[in-house]
Amino acid sequence: xxxxxxxxxxxxxxxxxxxxxxxxxxxxxxxxxxxxxxxxxxxxxxxxxxxxxxxxxxxxxxxxxxxxxxxxxx
Amino acid sequence: xxxxxxxxxxxxxxxxxxxxxxxxxxxxxxxxxxxxxxxxxxxxxxxxxxxxxxxxxxxxxxxxxxxxxxxxxxxxxxxxxxxxxxxxxxxxxxxxxxxxxxxxxxxxxxxxxxxxxxxxxxxxxxxxxxxxxxxxxxxxxxxxxxxxxxxxxxxxxxxxxxxxxxxxxxxxxxxxxxxxxxxxxxxxxxxxxxxxxxxxxxxxxxxxxxxxxxxxxxxxxxxxxxxxxxxxxxxxxxxxxxxxxxxxxxxxxxxxxxxxxxxxxxxxxxxxxxxxxxxxxxxxxxxxxxxxxxxxxxxxxxxxxxxxxxxxxxxxxxxxxxxxxxxxxxxxxxxxxxxxxxxxxxxxxxxxxxxx
Amino acid sequence: xxxxxxxxxxxxxxxxxxxxxxxxxxxxxxxxxxxxxxxxxxxxxxxxxxxxxxxxxxxxxxxxxxxxxxxxxxxxxxxxxxxxxxxxxxxxxxxxxxxxxxxxxxxxxxxxxxxxxxxxxxxxxxxxxxxxxxxxxxxxxxxxxxxxxxxxxxxxxxxxxxxxxxxxxxxxxxxxxxxxxxxxxxxxxxxxxxxxxxxxxxxxxxxxxxxxxxxxxxxxxxxxxxxxxxxxxxxxxxxxxxxxxxxxxxxxxxxxxxx
Numbered sequence: 001x002x003x004x005x006x007x008x009x010x011x012x013x014x015x016x017x018x019x020x021x022x023x024x025x026x027x028x029x030x031x032x033x034x035x036x037x038x039x040x041x042x043x044x045x046x047x048x049x050x051x052x053x054x055x056x057x058x059x060x061x062x063x064x065x066x067x068x069x070x071x072x073x074x
Numbered sequence: 075x076x077x078x079x080x081x082x083x084x085x086x087x088x089x090x091x092x093x094x095x096x097x098x099x100x101x102x103x104x105x106x107x108x109x110x111x112x113x114x115x116x117x118x119x120x121x122x123x124x125x126x127x128x129x130x131x132x133x134x135x136x137x138x139x140x141x142x143x144x145x146x147x148x149x150x151x152x153x154x155x156x157x158x159x160x161x162x163x164x165x166x167x168x169x170x171x172x173x174x175x176x177x178x179x180x181x182x183x184x185x186x187x188x189x190x191x192x193x194x195x196x197x198x199x200x201x202x203x204x205x206x207x208x209x210x211x212x213x214x215x216x217x218x219x220x221x222x223x224x225x226x227x228x229x230x231x232x233x234x235x236x237x238x239x240x241x242x243x244x245x246x247x248x249x250x251x252x253x254x255x256x257x258x259x260x261x262x263x264x265x266x267x268x269x270x271x272x273x274x275x276x277x278x279x280x281x282x283x284x285x286x287x288x289x290x291x292x293x294x295x296x297x298x299x300x301x302x303x304x305x306x307x308x309x310x311x312x313x314x315x316x317x318x319x320x321x322x323x324x325x326x327x328x329x330x331x332x333x334x335x336x337x338x339x340x341x342x343x344x345x346x347x348x349x350x351x352x353x354x355x356x357x358x359x360x361x362x363x364x365x366x367x368x369x370x371x372x373x374x375x376x377x378x379x380x381x382x383x384x385x386x387x388x389x390x391x392x393x394x395x396x397x398x399x400x401x402x403x404x405x406x407x408x409x410x411x412x413x414x415x416x417x418x419x420x421x422x423x424x425x426x427x428x429x430x
Numbered sequence: 431x432x433x434x435x436x437x438x439x440x441x442x443x444x445x446x447x448x449x450x451x452x453x454x455x456x457x458x459x460x461x462x463x464x465x466x467x468x469x470x471x472x473x474x475x476x477x478x479x480x481x482x483x484x485x486x487x488x489x490x491x492x493x494x495x496x497x498x499x500x501x502x503x504x505x506x507x508x509x510x511x512x513x514x515x516x517x518x519x520x521x522x523x524x525x526x527x528x529x530x531x532x533x534x535x536x537x538x539x540x541x542x543x544x545x546x547x548x549x550x551x552x553x554x555x556x557x558x559x560x561x562x563x564x565x566x567x568x569x570x571x572x573x574x575x576x577x578x579x580x581x582x583x584x585x586x587x588x589x590x591x592x593x594x595x596x597x598x599x600x601x602x603x604x605x606x607x608x609x610x611x612x613x614x615x616x617x618x619x620x621x622x623x624x625x626x627x628x629x630x631x632x633x634x635x636x637x638x639x640x641x642x643x644x645x646x647x648x649x650x651x652x653x654x655x656x657x658x659x660x661x662x663x664x665x666x667x668x669x670x671x672x673x674x675x676x677x678x679x680x681x682x683x684x685x686x687x688x689x
Contacts, residue, residue, distance in 0.1 A: 006447065007437045018464030018657075018664035024624055041463070049437070056448035057624035063468030064459050070440045071447035099525050127524045132550035136517040139510065139547070143490070143518035146508045149525045169511045274506035274522070276485045276529055285500045287509035 003074045006054020010044050011066040017041035021058035021067060027051040030058055077258035084224040084250040085110035087257045088154065088180055091225035093120045095232055096263040097178075098149035099127040101140035105159045106192045107248040108182035112154070124265055134159040138166030138179075145175035146286035148273025150232050150266065154180035156248075157198050158189060160206075167241055168207030171303070172288025174272075176235035178228065179213070180244045182251035185384075185411045193411020194248030196333060199388035202245045203362040210300055212307050213243045214314065215361040217332040221255035223359075229260065234314065238306055239272070245361060247384070249334040249413065307363070316359035317368055321347065325354025327427055328372055329419070330393050331382040332358040335407075339382050342419035353423065361389070369396035378402045378427040382419055385409060402427060451475040453484055457501045462569075464664020466654030467495060469621040470563060470630070471502050474532070477634040478505060487530045488522050490515045492539035495569040499534055513544025516551035519558045530641055531558040538568045541577040541603045548603065555612025555646035559637045562603065562649065564679065565656040573659035577601045580678055585659070600678070604651040608685040614646035616685035620653045622668045626681075633683075645687065653679045 008030070015037060021044050022030050031047035044067070046052060054071025082090065089111045092100060100120075102112040112130060120126035127144075131137035137153045144151035155163060160181045170177055181202065185195035202215045214234050216227045224246060231242040269275045277283040290296040320343055322328065327346075329339045336357035346353035356372065358365060373379070378401050381390035390405035397403055406422040408414045453475035459468045478487050484505055491499040493512035500507035510518040515533035523531040540548050540562050548560070567585055568574040575585040575592060578600050582591040592600075608616040615637055619630040630652060637648035653675050655667035662670060 005437075005440070007440050009441060014458055016463035020464050020622070020664055020668070023665060054445075054447045055624075059448040059450075060624045060627045061469060061622065063461065063463075063465055063472075065450035065454055065468065065472050067448070068446070068450070069448035070442065070445040072440050072445045099521060101521065127521075129520070129524065131517065132546055135514070136520075136547050136550065139514035139517035140521035142510070142514070143508060143521035144525045146518070147488070147522055147525050151521065151525075165511055166514070173509075274488045274508055275526065276488060277504065277506045278485050283500075283504055284506045285509070286507070287500065289497060289509055 004053050004071060005050070005074055006052040006069060006071040008046050008052060008058060009068045012037050012043045014064055014066045015041060015043035016064055017043055018063065020061050020063065024057045024061045026055060026057060027053055075261065077260060080257055080259055081254055082221060082257050083110055083252060083254050084221045084246065085182065085252070086114045087221045087225040088228055088244070089114035089118070090259060091228035092152060093118060093124055093126060094260050094262050095229040096124065096150060096265040097126055097152060097232070098265055099144045099151040101129050101131050101137040101151070101153050103131050103134045103137050103155065103159060105156045107184060107194070107251050108154050108156045108180070111180065124262070126265070134162035135166065138163040141177045142166055142170050142173070142175065145170060145177045146173065146274050148268070148270035148275065152178035152180065154182065156182045156184050157186050160198060160201065164207035167213065168209050168211060169288050170241050171211035171213070172209060173286050174239040175241070175286070176232070176239050177241050178231040178235055178244065179241060180246065183245065183247040185409060191411040192248070194334065194384065194413065195409065195411060196247055196335060196384040197386070197388070197409065198245065199361065199383065199385060202243050203364070203392070211303060212362050213241050214238065214310055214363070215243045215245050217245050217358060217361050218250060219333050219336050219357060221250065221253065221257045224250060225257050225259055238310060240306060245333070247334055311363040314360055315363045315365045315368070317365045318357040318359060320355040320357070322354035322356060322372060324352055326352040326377050327354070327423060328376045328379045329353060329355045329382055329423070330358070330369070330379055330389070331355065332361060332389065335382050335384055335414070338414055338416055339419055342416040345416055346420050346423070351428070364392050364396065366396040369393060370398070373397040373400040376401060378404070380423050380427055381405045382414065383407050384413065451479045453479045453504050455502055455504045459502055460498050461495065462658045464655065464657050464667065466565070466621045466652065467563060469627060470561065470652050470654070471499060473621065473627065473631050473634055474534070474561065475503055476631065477638055481638050483530050483638070486528070487532070488526065490519045490522065490531070490533040492533070492535040494536040494539050496534055496536060496563065497570070513539050513542070514547055515539065516544065516547040516556070516560065520551055520554070520556050523556060523558045530638060532561060533558065534561045535563070536569070537562070537564045537566060537576045537578040541601050549607065549610070552607040552647045552649065553610045553612045557641055557644045557646065559641055559648045559650065562651040563654050564651055565654045565659070566675065567656045567659040569656045569659045580674060602679070604649065604684055607649050612646050613649055613685060614687055615640050615648045617683045618651040618653060618679060618681050620671070620681055622655065622671065640687070651679070653681065
């Protein structure tokens with residue numbers, strides 16, 4: 001079976017750090033950054049390098065639409 | 075232009091004129107003494123005649139907000155009601171003025187306050203000309219004095235509403251609404267199919283979206299907008315004042331009146347002249363804009379003015395403001411649905427001004 | 431295992447799995463972190479985009495937190511007076527029958543001040559979609575009791591919890607409108623998990639389809655959260671919603687067309 005790999009791009013400046021994506025990530029790939037964006041929010045980022053499966057659950061529940069998801073069959 | 079001659083009630087004339095003016099939508103709610111407008115429209119099936127939408131709303135509040143929605147699409151839309159119902163529409167009117175939308179609102183005034191009486195009155199003058207709802211805004215107010223003008227002012231009202239993108243009110247009363255007179259009706263106008271650039275008609279690909287709103291959270295921008303409205307009202311004052319004068323050229327005393335009271339005053343002028351009294355009449359056709367300048371001019375040639383209106387004295391305040399104390403201004407009015415007679419008008423003129 | 435895998439190279443249109451809808455503008459949403467309004471907006475935008483309806487849509491937004499919805503969606507919109515969106519939309523749809531028309535209203539707007547407009551539009555079977563966001567509180571004005579506030583629930587105007595004897599009962603508008611002959615499709619959904627989002631989107635797609643067939647009023651309630659008004663974090667609010675809101679406002683279809 002081909003392995004599916006994914007990655008996300010977070011629009012850091014628009015992220016409000018609500019964490020809804022974090023708990024909805026099935027592979028526990030996403031976390032909130034220690035750093036903050038210019039508004040002062042700890043933004044979401046892909047914390048684990050190779051676990052994203054590109055399922056887009058995070059983007060689907062993101063209230064601010066800041067996550068873009070890419071996915072590839074290797 | 076061939077006009078059709080009919081004998082009609084004022085309310086019916088408004089309804090028929092609306093269909094013929096190419097009105098796109100009417101949204102109303104029953105209330106005496108204006109229900110014939112909605113009844114006539116339902117009877118006439120304008121959806122078959124012109125495609126005009128007519129809907130009996132669940133309340134006056136809903137009706138005026140339907141007008142907001144239709145006007146926001148750039149359509150020629152109107153509503154009508156009588157005093158208590160017009161009070162309910164004030165929120166909607168404020169939003170319509172704030173969103174700069176054109177529409178026509180007819181008030182067939184009855185006596186108040188509260189539920190008051192179903193008999194005619196002119197006691198909604200302040201509400202009509204001073205804004206009515208919250209915030210700094212004005213309606214352009216037309217005051218018909220005949221069934222003919224009820225019909226004519228529908229088309230004029232729409233024209234002015236679209237010219238200024240501002241709500242226009244026809245401020246009539248139960249006398250004109252209910253009385254029958256001959257009326258010449260304009261031929262049918264086609265409904266417009268034009269998509270206006272400020273209206274919500276669906277955002278075309280590659281162009282900016284349209285937003286209809288009266289909300290502005292930035293105070294500086296809101297003030298600029300308020301100034302824009304003021305400029306619009308000043309322009310109305312320059313260009314849209316309409317009056318009709320009767321024997322004002324040599325008048326010593328001037329009656330100032332509008333609507334059905336003005337017709338009574340017209341008779342009073344004839345009676346007074348027969349007695350040798352030089353009385354004239356200025357009939358206001360636009361109540362906002364108010365004919366300040368003309369009244370100021372007339373204050374230079376008459377000895378006094380009497381405002382005649384079926385109210386406790388509302389228009390009289392604007393007459394006083396216009397003449398700035400140059401000549402005495404008094405008020406005569408009946409209330410509660412009582413209609414003054416021409417004789418009463420002369421008697422009051424004599425006791426309040428001539429003899430005084 | 432990942433030596434041959436370059437993550438950066440994946441970031442390419444060809445590998446795109448999810449991107450915010452083009453029907454959303456670039457404006458930052460005016461909602462608090464974690465608020466379901468944003469997700470609901472995005473789903474509406476996605477359905478408009480997928481249905482190629484951008485030039486055919488006229489939306490009506492309410493007074494409340496979503497008063498500025500027109501800043502987020504790249505479509506023609508009208509902002510209605512508090513509670514009056516269904517009256518506004520009635521005229522819009524009747525005068526522009528070829529358009530897709532929807533209202534977007536909160537619980538205060540739809541279930542308190544606008545109850546009459548909502549019920550009568552639904553009863554007439556006006557051909558537009560009503561999206562009803564129920565978070566059981568007045569968010570915009572600072573967390574006051576809403577018509578849908580749960581019994582016992584605290585708000586700034588029910589600081590000791592909603593006492594139904596003193597303050598009345600919560601109103602289940604969705605069950606109410608489902609009883610009216612004019613409604614065609616009535617459902618209650620949420621947007622706090624991926625599965626819920628998928629269901630809500632499916633409901634929106636259906637509603638759009640029914641609108642295009644002029645079947646009557648479609649009504650989609652979205653039970654949502656209000657982290658600020660409920661005085662919780664976003665995650666706590668979603669948990670609280672599952673535990674407290676869903677038992678009272680159960681999710682699922684309430685009125686579905688007979689196929």
